[in-house]
Every structure is written in C-alpha cells, then in structure tokens.
Amino acid sequence: MLSSLGSAGGKSTKPSFVSYVTPEEIKSEKEHSRKEKHPDLLPGEVVFCSASTVLKYTQDDLSQRGVFGALLCTNFRVSFVSDEAPAEEMGQLFKNKLYGENDIPLSCVDNIYGGYEDKKKLLTGGLMKNKYPSKIIIHCKDLRVFQFSLTFSKEEDAKKIFQGIIHHCLEPKSLRCLFAFSYCENTSYPEMQRKKQTVMFDSVEDWTQDMKRTKGNCRLVSENRSFELSPKLPQFFIVPANVSDEDLTKYQGKGLPMWCWSHHSGCALFKTASLPLLPEDNVPQTHMEKMLTAVAHNHLYSVKTEDLSETLPTVQDIQLSYNKFKQFFLIDNTTEFWMSDMKWFSSLDNCGWLDIIRQCLQKAVEVVECLEKENTNVLIMEEGGSDLCCVVSSLVQLMLDPYYRTLLGFQSLVQKEWVVGGHAFLDRSNHLHLKDKVESQSPVFLLFLECVWQLQQQHGPAFQFSETYLTVLSDSVHVPVFTTFLFNNDSHRDSILKAESPHTQRGPLNCPTVWDWSVQFDCKAQDLFTNPLYAEKPKQDKSVRKSHRPKHLRQLSLPSSAFKTPPKKGFFKDEADSLKKILRVKRISRWMLSPSDSPQTSSSAREFYEAWQAKPLDYHGLLLPCLDGPSIRVWMQRYLRWIHDVQILGGGPVAVLSKVSEILGEVQELQRELDRHGCTLASNHKGARPRAKTAAEIASRSSVRLSSSFPFVTSRNWSFKPAIPTSLLQSLMVTGIAGNLADRADDGDDLQSMV
C-alpha cells in the first residue's frame, strides 16, 4: 500500500479542495476510464511521455488523500492534469499564461525524491532506472512541493514516466535542449518598443544616456562590439576617462575598472574582476596601479578599493546556506512543519542565510558612505567580477538613486549590472545539470532580490514595484522561455542566438525577455506588480524654487553638512601602498586621505546610519537599511506562500494594501472627473494617468477572501478550520531553562491550608 513518509502522529483529516475517495475505491473504478489528457501545449512544446491514474497527494496532511489524473513530461514541464473538472472562477486572477498550478517547468525542478516503502531517497540522474518508486516527490525552485503516487498506474506507464522525469529533469543536457529555443522558433515576439521601456544596455545610446543622467564623466568603449577585446566584457561599457586604448586589451578585461554609477558630487562607483596579484610578478601589479590611478583621476584623486572576495561569503557559501535555508519551506507534511516550528528561530540563525543578506547590505552601506559622505571613488572587485560585485553595485545604486526604485528603473538596473554586466546566469542556475558546473551553482541573483526585499520592507513607499513583483521575478529565473537568464554573458548570448537562428539571413533568434511581462501575465495580474504606497516625486516648480535648488536634480536627504566629524573610513582597505607612492611622487598627495586623517573605526557605518536616520526620511533620496537583528526578516510571501497551515485567512499585509489600492483607485477616479470639469489641479497631481482597477480590488469585490499568500494562492480551496500546532514536544519546552520555576505554584501560599 501507500507508504507513509512522515512519522506517526498524523492529524485528523481535513476537508480540502477535492472530493476525496480513498485510493482503494478508485482503483477499480478508474481502470476503464483512462484516456489521454493534455494540458494546453505551448508553441514548440512536445509531450515525451505520460501516465494516467497517477495520484497527486494534497500537500497539507498525512491522510494520503489526493486527486487522480495524468502525469506528463514535455520538453517544457512536468504536468499533472487532473481527472476532476478544473476549479475555475478565482485563482485565474493571477494566472501565469505559461504554466499552471500543477505544472513544473523542467528548470524549476530542484530535487526529486523517490518514496520506496518507508524510505525517502534523493534521486540523481542515471540511477535505479528499472526500479521505480511508488511515490515521486518533487521539490521545486519556487518552493512548491508535489507528491505523486505511481501505484495505481500501469507498470510500463509508471516506469516510463518515472524515467522520463528523471531524464529530463536531472540529467545533463545541452543548451539547445532548453525549451526557449523550440519555443522561440515557433512564436514571434515583436521587438520591445524602445520608448518607455526597460533600458537594455545593448547599445551605445543606452550607456551614453545613463552616464548623462548621472552626470558621469567617463569614457564609453565600443571597441568590444564584436567581442574583440574580451568575450567576458559587454559589447559596450564605460571606463574612467584616463584608461588608454592599450589598457583595454590587457588581461582580457580583468582589472579593467568598469563604471557602474556616478554620484552627483562627481565621484563614481566602479567594479572589476580582480587580477591575480602574484608577488613575484610585477606586471599585473603595475597595471592595477595604473587602473587605480585612472579611477582616482575621476574625482579628486581619491579611490577606495574593496575586495569583496575577502570580505563577503563566497558563491559556494551562498549556495550551502541557501540549501539549508530552503529546506525549512519544502515541507512534505503538516507534522514535519509543526515539528520544525519549535526550533524555527535557531534553525534560521544557524543556516546563516539572513546573515549573508545582512553582510551584503552592510557592504553596500559602506560603499554608499564612501560615495555620499566622503565623495571618494570606489572600486569594488572580486574574482570574476560578476557575482558579489553585481549584488553590491546594484544595491548601492538602489540606495542612492531613486530612479532604480521605479519599476522600469529597476529592470534597467538588472539589465545593466546583471544581464549585460555578465553575471553567469547559466552556470549559477545550472539549468543544464552539468556535473562540472555543480560547484558553480549558486543563487546569487536571488540573494540580490532578497536584499532588495529587505529594503522594500523597511521603506515601502520608496519603491514603485511590489513584493509580488520581486517574488514573480525570482520565479521567472527558472522559466526557460526568456533569454534574460539563460546565458553567462553578452557574447555567450550573442553567439548562441545567432547559431540557433533557423533563418540566418533574418538575424539572430528573437526570444522574449523576462521584462515583457505580458508573456506570463495579463494586464490585470500585472497591476499587482505596482506598489500602491509609492508616490511619485513632486515636480518642483522651477520658476519659484530656482534659487534654492541644489546643483543636481536628485535631491539627497543628506546634505554634506550633516557630517561634522572628519571623514572616517569604514572597513575599507587602503589603496595599495605603492599607489600612494606614485601619487606622492606626482605631488598630489594632498588629495589623498592619509591614514591619520581617517582613523579606522568599525562604528563608522553605524554612525553614518544614525546620522541618516536622524534626518527626516525622503523616499526619493538616500535610503539606508536598518541592519539590527529584528530588522532583517524572512521573505514571507516567497517562502510561505504554499504552506497551508500558515496562511492567514483574511489577514496579512495584503488586507491593508488592498485598502490603499482601493482608495487610490477612488482618488484617481475623482481626479479624472475633475479633469473633465477642467479644474486646474496642483501641477504635481496632473501627470497621474488613469489606472486600471487592481486585482486586489477585484478580488475584494468578488467576495473572495484574501489570505497572506495572495496572490499566489487564493482561499477558495480552504476550509476555515484553524491550524492548531501539534502539541508534540511542547511540554518539553522549558525543561532545563526554568528549572524548578516551572514546577512552582503560581502564588506563594499553597492550598492545603484552605482545604
């Protein structure tokens, strides 16, 4: 019979969303009614194998109940098609057009376990092909958990589907096999319109524009248009003005300071892939010094360098920590969940994930301090220059530049720093399951999104995009339809897309980018990507304010006078000693921050934060995160959305946000009304465009109860029974901590005297 994976002590059964029958009942009944079922296939999608009479367990209890249907494996997904009529109405609100709630894109499969008798075994490619398990448990990268029983299927079908799933989900494959290619060959997407869209940073104009916007004064390099300089470098990039043509060609782009962003003071942030500096080899060192000088020349002959490889966790650390962390949410059954609830905080602490997030934010704050308070150029570096450099440089820009906190700005930032910036998405996600890439697998981009989420939690009104947007973006990394996250760098993308194009004469294969959200969601659903708390920056009336305006358009919340203390250094390493010598030789040492001017204090970043915090908060100015223990939190929406027992029915943050959306809709309605009357409103209200009703508004009207996991799960499925923690172990709780206190009577006098 069915194996039970959890330990004993199952809960009483709960009513759930399907009409249940016990497996025994169904076995005979279903035998004859088998027919092939398909999900709606996407263009280019092909079914490899399928099995019917597969039982999909409901996740939330140990009752071994579920729903029967067909399990299929295609070149895009593993799909379960229920025999029951699909529950329509709600849930369609936030429907992903590419895959449904019972579909798992192949790249989204994280781990597969086989249930053999009473054992749960992690499956890997190429193993035990003939002995298929009675139960398949699939853990997804978006944290869904599926459990299928093959017991009731025909043996040959079961074997075939099992082998198919293992083969297509776990075994090495070539890039060509990813679904994107057959999908794109069979669909045509119009080029995204340039205007009012995400800046892709694939042209000279995009880079020029960004440098102009930040008033940067660096050199735009277009010599790598066909990747002649280095395949690792983007087609176009920006370096300090003093970098010579000759410098560009050295070391394949390693050690080359790549411009990220310019501060209004003139100083700028650069990143680079560090050169291996061997003591016996002077050549790279000289090159590095030259590059540092070039960076220093950008503004006031100042530069601070920070080697992220030395101060932040490695990509392997990140992967290890996340692997532990995600296990807390990949819950097979309720009992397991409540057991893990007991030690939740210490488990969370021990996996170190939140601490890694804190360290990245901390590092970004330190860089911000250098730019904002000391106005020094900063060069961050690491081996490869495209992992933690991307995390830190994007966070710095988010904190300093309100443009990147708009939806389009944020997408442009991801394009600039990550996609074009050369983050090795393919290797880091290891979609191809290559054995030699296992080591390089690491959720660095997710780590970045986590950091953004922390900022967003702390300063909600500063972001135009919502939490839901971030969650969807984190899921989209595992949908192998978009080219955005498929490649390791620009040249990789370029060569593959050219090679894969069926019509060479028509140019490279045209695939959608993830930023074309209409591929996944309709307009209504996309409304949930905007944050109702966000308010656009007031447009200042130029004629009146002219005399008071700061030199630069961006209004920063920290005037330089905020800091009376002499500039202090954070944890930054001083520039290479030799560089100082060079500069002194050049008689410009007066510009340098000598160590005596800037005593090394670890509390500098803290002071910086406190000084910022003492000022009134400007959501369109500098934002800093609070990094104290209670302030760094778990991204509940992403991680808890599928766990039934922790859904707050009718509650959660959405309860409040939907009210804000509602009133915002009303205000905008009134505004249109007033506009029709030709009333002159204050100029800053003028620009607001009419806005469609949000999905939350619709949901609230359609009497569907929202829950804390809105919009990912809607409550139609659920009973209103409260989840009651299993009391296992509860009485053990205070043993050892309270000693005899626990045994004492509440009040001093005992009752004996009264009896």
Place this chain on the structure above:
Amino acid sequence: MTAPHVTLGDVLLPESGAKQTDKFRTENSSLWSQSVEEVLLCRVMASASIPAYNSSNNPLENSSSHNASRESLKMEPLADVTLLPGEERIIDKDIIYICPFSGALKGKVFITNYRLYFKSADADPAVTLDVPLGAIGRVEKMGGASSRGENSYGLDITCKDMRNLRFALKQEGHSRRDIFDILFRYAFPLSHGLLLFAYLSQEKFEENGWSIYKPVEEFRRQGLPNDKWRITFINANYELCDTYPTILVVPFKATEEDLRKVSTFRSRGRIPVLSWIHRENQAVICRCSQPLVGMSGKRNKDDERYLDLIREANGTAKLTIYDARPSVNAVANKATGGGYEGEDAYQNAELVFLDIHNIHVMRESLKKLKDIVYPNVEESHWLSSLESTHWLEHIKLVISGAIQVADKISGGNSVMVHCSDGWDRTAQLTSLAMLMLDSHYRTLRGFQVLLEKEWISFGHKFANRIGHGDKNHADQDRSPIFVQFIDCVWQMTKQFPTAFEFNERLLVTILDHLFSCRFGTFLYNCESARDTNELRSKTVSLWSLVNSDASSYQNPFYTPESNRVLYPVASMRHLELWVTYYIRWNPRIRQQQQSPVEQRYIELLALRDEYLKKLEELQLSDSSPNSSHLSNSSTPNAASPTQHITHLHTPF
C-alpha cells in the same frame, strides 16, 4: 501611522524643535493635555514633518493643568513639561544621565509626585526622559563616596517598562542622599504610607471611563439571561468568592445552594461561571479555578453535577475542560490540595492540557528578553538569542490554546477553562478566545469592556503582578501576565490589520498606564478591594483619557465584519517580537515606527475628501455660472494640510 503611541525615554530633540514647542503650545494647546511623553513625541514628529492629524483634543484638561503647574511651583518652571492637575514638584537637581545611547549627559532632573523628568543641558539635540514614578521597579545606589572612576557614584533605576536608567552625581557631600530618599518614597508610596498618585490626581475628562463596563448590560448584549442561564447576585457582598465580581452568570438549573457547595470544591471559591455565550449555537466559555482534588483524589458530587448542568445547557455531548497548565504541573498541584478533573469523576467531560507555564516562568522569560534588547539589541545570533528567551514560544502556546477554545465553541461545544487559580492563564485564554469569536471586543470600546470584564472584574491580581507603589521588587508574585496578553493581542492585530478598531498606540498606552498609577483602572487585585478603597469615586479611569480622545486610538484600516471568527496562525513563522514596544527606547529602532502604509492611506483619504469637495463646488458652480470665479479661488484654501505630501504614482 503608529508613531504617536510611543512614550519617550530618550527623545532626541532637534534644537529647532524647541521653538516648535512654543508654537504647538499656542496653536494647538490641546497637545498639552495628555502626557508629556506624547507631546514630546508630537514635537519629534513635527520636526520630521509628519502631519499631527491625530493629536489629542481636550481643552478642558489643558487649562486646568496649566493652572496647576503655575500655582504649585515656586521653583524655576520645568523646561518643557506641564504638570498634571494634582501633580507637585518635589525636588530638582543637577545630575548626569548616563544614556546608554549617547553617553553621559549633564542636565537637570526634576522629580514630582508623579514623574521623573530629565533634560540634558548641553547635548544637541537635547535628550529628555519622562518616566512616571509608577514605572520604577527598583532604585539602587551605585558606587560609594570613595568610588573611583568617572560617573561611578550615583543611582541605578530599574524600570518595569523594559529600561534601566543610570544617573551620576557629584561625590562630595552625600549629594545623592536626598534624591535617593525622595525617589524611594514617591516611587513606592504604598511602602511609605502614602497614597498612589491616582488618588492625588485632579484630572478631568469629558468622558467618564468608569461607566464603560456595566456587567448586566454586557450580558444582555450577549443575549443573557435566557432559559438556560441566569444572573445571580449571590456574590453581592463577596461572600461566595472574594476575588469574583458581584454579578455572575450560572446555569439556570443551579440553585444558590448548589453554588455554595461547588465553591467549597474550587480553589479560592472561584466556581465555574459563564464568560461568553455563542449567540447561535449557545456554546459557552466558562471559567473557574482548579478543583480541590488533593492527593487523595477527592470527589465532589455537587461539582460534578454542576459541570453537567453547563454541558447540558446547549446539549454538548462532552464538556471540554481546558486546563491551561502542563499536565505535570496539574498533577503536582495535587500535593498542595489542588488538581484537575479526573476521568472517572467527570465522565461527560474531556480534559485537555494546554501546556502554558506559570507566572514564574513568564517572569524569567521577559527578564531574559530584556537582557537581549536593552540597552542594545544583541548583535550576534539575534534569532538564537531570541529563541532562548522562549518569550515568543510562550506567546505561541497561549494563542494556540485560545484558538482551540474558539474552535471548540465555533463547533458548538461548550468549554470550561481553568488553570490553578483562574486569574492568570485563564484570563488570557478566555479573553483571547472571546476576541477571536466576538467582533464587538475588537472595537475600541468593546476591547475596554473585555479588559474590564475578564481581567479586572474577575480578579487578575494586578496589584501583586505589577507591584504598584510597592518597594519589594523581588516579590515572587510579580509577573508580566497582562503584558503577555497584550502582546498576544498585538500579534493578532498584526496578522489581521483590518479587523481591529483600535491601533497599536492603544496597546502601548494601556501598558504604559498599567504601571504609571496615574489612573485607577489597573489598581488592586479584585473588585472587593476596589470597593474598600473607593477606587471608582476617588480615581480617574484610563478609559476617560482614551475615550475623550478616541480618534488617536483608532485604526484607519478597520473594516467591521461582524460574525467573523478570527483564527490567527500560531506558528513561529508568523509570530514576531513586538519591537515597537520592547525595543522602543532604542533610537535606532524608532525610525521604523511610523507606518508609511497608514500615512499614505490617510493622505489618500484626505485627498479624496478634498477632490470630492472640489467636485461638489464645481458642480454647484456649473449650475450657477455667475459664481464660478468664486469656487476656483476658494479651493486652494480648502486643501487639507497634508496635501503637499501626496503625489500619485503612475504605474507603467
């Protein structure tokens, strides 16, 4: 916006703030009505350009307080503070406040019969402290006349509200003797034969908070009495049970004689009585104390029959008895004459232990919590440290116990709740379950009724648990049971942000005045003691303050939904530390308190009203074209003060 609830310890006052104070005083004198803490906060808020939309409004009290402060003082007036009516200055002194956040600060301390007030002299921005003496738990001398080291001679004050204060004085001439003696005397008046400040206060409010709870009215609201349940006055003179209220609801079929007999078998005579009845299914929550079973396993036929009457009342098959204690503790209680309902004796009942620990465990837990959050938040392994305090785990157990009670009631089964004496854990469970079941208790006034009923009238021993005016800081009877309950309520408001009419500020205000002794509300252990001390005629109720300024305590997101049962999620995943209460003295945390969601919502509401008004005017002017120029010129003036902050965003 959740900010205004905070009473401040170390307020960082920008220099410009001082000028604003005067402006506030004249422009909006009502701001001076409440407590100084709130005023200070408003000032901080003002400097942060946050609209003071919910400032209090009570001119009545304001004028009197001004008079009092002018008349009673011959010393130089307190820098910023307006004394409460009836408050008197005792002493002021130059002192050094050793602030854990900004270091040693020279300044002046003022002590009245109500508060300790400190203002730094030369720190910029100025640091102030405003501590009701009632919040002081312990005063100790630190260092001696010959102590070496800077600022080593002075006072160490431990507060009940999660902070400690240290003051340093000059070592010459026993400079701390007078201030120590005065503090000791006035912080612990009951230990010195003095009256609590609540009896000295001359405050007047528009509303009389003592009238908020009328037991018969409340029972009538629940549909009582009916043919199964009757109101009894058997305890009118506190003869049946001296810790119960005078008005009780009991099974219709139980005679007064039955009640007397049952009372002999229940600890301290606290017999099972009705707390709440479900309107539709007639299931009831009853509360009581433990049965006096003892080592020998005594039985009592009257008690057994009485419980069966409760069960019968709505045809419940088995009465569920929730014993809040861990089973081992319940067993251990037999040794002291107590115990629990045995299976044999109570065949129509099922007994469930809820594993909630006793007052001593809770006290130690909060003490540990304080250790990791004050003065500084534990930096390394914050979460593990938090877990090791077990505070949230206790919260989880209390909430999940209440969920079980509420769930049983929703299912139509009557329940009975007790712990040992039925005044700590029992009160937590019944009141939380009632909060889940009955939306009336989620309103501002309903919540006050709930506290008056389940906590105050049913004899939660506030005097012993808090130690009002009592110097014995190590008293083993002290325990933060009520704080824990308010924390549970906060957790619920956090999970259901639209379900409660009141806001976080109310909860913090309640906890502040739980200690302050400014109001009579939380004084004494039970009704009989309150009667003896003429509490209601001689003191002011906290609800007078709250209800005279109700808008300050209202949650703008409140969406009434009657008949909706709220089940919070009692998982550690959703429970969080109430940072804005427990860590509110830390200036790094304070920034987080202003809820931008609330702010934005209120701005939008104001904008909507403004637009509606404009639209109305436009429509008026459209119909009478002659006056069109008027409406256009008048509208800008009608704009709400918050207008300038609001700008709509443009998605995509």
